[in-house]
Amino acid sequence: MRANFIFSEVWIGLRRNLTMTIAVIITVAVGMAMLGVGLMINAQVGMMTTYWYDKVEVSVFLCTKNSDMPACKGKAVTQAQTQALQKQIEGLPGVEQVFYEDQATAFKNFQEAFSANQPMRDATKVEDMPTSFRVKLANPDNYQPVIQALQGQPGVSQVVNQRDLISQFFTMLDKVRWAALIVAVILVLAAALLIGNTVRLSAFNRRRETGIMRLVGASNLYIQLPFVMEGMIAGLIGGVFAAVMLIVTKVFMFDEVAQYLSSGGAQIGWDDVASVITLTMIIGVVICVLASFVTLRRYLRV
Amino acid sequence: MIHFDNVTKVYANQNRPALDHVSVDVDKGEFVFLVGPSGSGKSTFLRLILKEERPNSGAIHVAGKDLARLSNFKVPHLRRRIGCVFQDFRLLPNKNVYENVAFALEVIGKPRRFIRKVVPEVIELVGLEGKAHRMPDELSGGEQQRVAMARAFVNRPMILLADEPTGNIDPATSIGIMKVLDRINRTGTTVVMATHDAAIVDSMRKRVVELEDGKIVRDQSRGVYGQAY
Structure with missing residues (x-):
């Protein structure tokens, strides 16, 4: 296996389909960022739940x-x-x-x-x-009798279960999380289709080369690897952009919100962000590679 | 080397078979002309050898392998033992002569040192010494076909298949092409050449297999293109 050869082929492929490659990168980046935000909200909610429910x-x-x-x-x-x-x-x-x-x-x-x-x-x-x-x-789950007993007693203006206030906030966060995840799923689908198209174009552009490769007995792996790598690299670059977006989101959204709520320790840290980024990158690359493979099976008969 | 036993091939959506119960044996080192009008099944015959198509019935053995039992995974290895030349050359326009020939070795993962050694040798064998760095569009048709032959032969295949290699080339140049094919044949490589070119077949005096409507109508050693009508 000659890495040099494969990489030069990959580079040619990416350059020839530059606009498509950019479209793939953007879609993957936004999709993975959405997925990451969803996961981060999830982690944040989990942390805040334990933190607050202890104190309510x-x-x-x-x-x-x-x-x-x-x-x-x-x-x-x-x-x-x-x-x-x-x-x-x-x-x-x-x-x-x-x-x-x-x-x-x-x-x-x-x-x-x-x-x-x-x-x-x-x-x-x-x-x-x-x-x-x-x-x-x-x-804390057993608040109903207490509230009933005290409501309406002389001198009592209002009985408030803090948990009700918090759960309203959690419900809102939950909706944001689901919205982010749904958008992520749609974008991931779009990314997969785009990659399919890119690989198809790429295979068509290089049908001469692949035809000769088939003829002289290049193995399937050798013929298909450059195309799969194209998808993988696009996915990887998209993942890097997604990572940047997630870091920005952490600084400007999560940290701000946490400050506003003064929730102290109940805040996702950089280690959580790192694991979310790792996960989204892996998902992004795997989706790109799978989409490339599936398309190749249809358009690059060996 | 190539053994067809009662092979029939019918393409989808066609009633008439492209090959109809064909049985042929080609020995190692033979030079065989495959002649016959367009649509008589010459190209199908060659495609079956490469396992680009599968026969509907009958058995094909190539280089000792039963193609029906050869898994798809191993087809590339079969093709490494078979060189191919076509009427339309099929060179890569953005690579020069050397790179076009080297490409065939690069994609099967040969080491660079080996490539540097054998590519100049084979370029010389086909008579293109000194033109290694020309681009295909700077070469004549005959020279381009020589590049294609160098590429087909560079991995020293046991079999060379040529599908009308002189079809796009004038008669004078064709003689040079045939000399190269003959030279390749003399290294022990089995050559099967499909052609319409009567003059070439007549001048070479090699075995001739004639196909008509998918059937073998003649198989003659040291034959000529057309029978004396």
């Missing part, structure tokens, strides 16, 4: 003076009501811990959470913050 609590917001929640009837919660509520919550089955969050703590947390949003911070005063009980449950 049921928040029992108490009435403030000017609360517009109908349950408060415009009156602030009294000291007696607060104490009664604390007793009641501690007595509920499944409750692990109860924290009382006063206005000062709430204000501090608020300032931290909105550290990036200066106007919002400026517009908020300590008195605006509601006091609340943070209820940690032994089993």
